[in-house]
Amino acid sequence: MRVPLTDPGATYARHREELDAAVRDVLGSGWYILGEQVGSFEREFASAVGVGHAIGVGNGTDALELALRGCGVVRRDEVLTVSHTAVATVAAIERAGATPVLVDIDEDTMTIDLRQAERAIERRQPRAVVVVHLYGHPVDMTALTRMAARHGTMVIEDCAQAHGAEWDGRRVGSFGNAAAFSFYPTKSLGGFGDGGAVTTTSDEVAERVRSLRQYGWRERYVSDEIGMNSRLDELQAAILRVLLPHLDADNRTRREVAARYDQELAGHGLVLPPSPPPHAAHAYHQYVVRTSQRDELAATLREAGIGTAVLYPVPVHLQPAYQGRVETYDDLPATVRLREELLCLPMGPHLTDADVDHVIAEVQRWAGAA
Ligand SMILES: *Cc1c(COP(=O)(O)O)cnc(C)c1O
Numbered sequence: 001m002r003v004p005l006t007d008p009g010a011t012y013a014r015h016r017e018e019l020d021a022a023v024r025d026v027l028g029s030g031w032y033i034l035g036e037q038v039g040s041f042e043r044e045f046a047s048a049v050g051v052g053h054a055i056g057v058g059n060g061t062d063a064l065e066l067a068l069r070g071c072g073v074v075r076r077d078e079v080l081t082v083s084h085t086a087v088a089t090v091a092a093i094e095r096a097g098a099t100p101v102l103v104d105i106d107e108d109t110m111t112i113d114l115r116q117a118e119r120a121i122e123r124r125q126p127r128a129v130v131v132v133h134l135y136g137h138p139v140d141m142t143a144l145t146r147m148a149a150r151h152g153t154m155v156i157e158d159c160a161q162a163h164g165a166e167w168d169g170r171r172v173g174s175f176g177n178a179a180a181f182s183f184y185p186t187k188s189l190g191g192f193g194d195g196g197a198v199t200t201t202s203d204e205v206a207e208r209v210r211s212l213r214q215y216g217w218r219e220r221y222v223s224d225e226i227g228m229n230s231r232l233d234e235l236q237a238a239i240l241r242v243l244l245p246h247l248d249a250d251n252r253t254r255r256e257v258a259a260r261y262d263q264e265l266a267g268h269g270l271v272l273p274p275s276p277p278p279h280a281a282h283a284y285h286q287y288v289v290r291t292s293q294r295d296e297l298a299a300t301l302r303e304a305g306i307g308t309a310v311l312y313p314v315p316v317h318l319q320p321a322y323q324g325r326v327e328t329y330d331d332l333p334a335t336v337r338l339r340e341e342l343l344c345l346p347m348g349p350h351l352t353d354a355d356v357d358h359v360i361a362e363v364q365r366w367a368g369a370a
Pocket of ligand 1: 059060061062085086088089132134158160161182183184194195196
């Protein structure tokens with residue numbers, strides 16, 4: 001029996017007819033960049049997030065860069081974020097010309113340590129903070145937006161792992177000055193290639209991002225400022241339009257799988273992901289367990305045909321391209337400690353009940369033997 005960590009091919013198999021038809025329509029349309037499909041997807045995605053604007057772009061990293069630039073972040077501005085994230089988060093800040101300052105995570109939620117973030121905001125008065133709803137766990141946006149507002153700091157949300165996560169009854173991606181999404185194939189809403197989107201409630205930010213994604217044009221062939229080329233294409237937009245209506249059901253499946261893991265894996269010596277407060281909804285992009293014997297558990301599961309992942313074996317501030325160059329608020333002890341201890345178990349709508357049973361049985365067997 002094989003249980004993969006994620007399975008984008010299964011997404012295709014589940015929606016094959018609709019996807020084939022959508023792709024065929026685009027190919028036959030004679031129009032491949034910034035057309036009807038992208039426009040419709042942008043409206044549908046904005047409505048799903050609960051904002052006025054979504055702008056389709058080339059990928060999640062570009063979405064972050066464009067969100068930052070669209071909000072007016074410029075060269076030498078400081079931007080606060082975490083080191084326990086995809087390197088893309090920090091890379092995008094530097095691509096926007098800004099200087100990242102990295103803070104620690106909270107050991108329970110594995111997202112930004114709000115107390116340290118507040119101290120860092122007070123001391124450094126950064127232009128913006130990029131909050132990452134990592135693994136689908138929503139950051140406390142009430143506390144975060146309140147502290148940011150007090151200091152005039154802008155908020156950009158990295159929602160690459162949090163499609164459909166909620167805080168206080170609202171979808172993430174609707175709280176900040178702008179937000180960035182990725183539609184990379186393994187994300188909770190993923191196409192069959194690269195793709196991303198910026199969401200915002202601000203007309204002004206939306207207009208700026210639209211211009212920046214295409215050479216800084218407001219009027220065709222006339223660049224008002226230095227832009228880039230980062231466009232969602234018609235094929236990916238048509239594919240995402242087929243998959244978007246299934247996002248909520250897929251997330252319900254993720255929550256059901258998480259609930260079974262929660263129930264069956266408790267009391268076996270693993271630290272399980274914390275449930276968010278009742279007014280929030282975890283998107284469970286990943287189900288991440290914590291143990292000091294992480295590598296042993298991964299090896300045991302591999303032998304049983306179960307895919308696992310260590311998503312961030314090296315925090316950004318310790319990677320060769322960043323070490324000694326990127327600024328950190330302190331030694332980031334929680335970030336450094338957790339790098340040795342976190343393991344992602346299989347998660348996603350591709351899992352059958354039998355798959356989940358197999359994962360649970362093998363983890364329990366390992367825990368009994370360990
Ligand atoms: C995937 C991811 C990104 C980057 O998205 P791409 O589409 O791969 O550029 C950014 N931030 C986080 C947290 C991610 O998981």
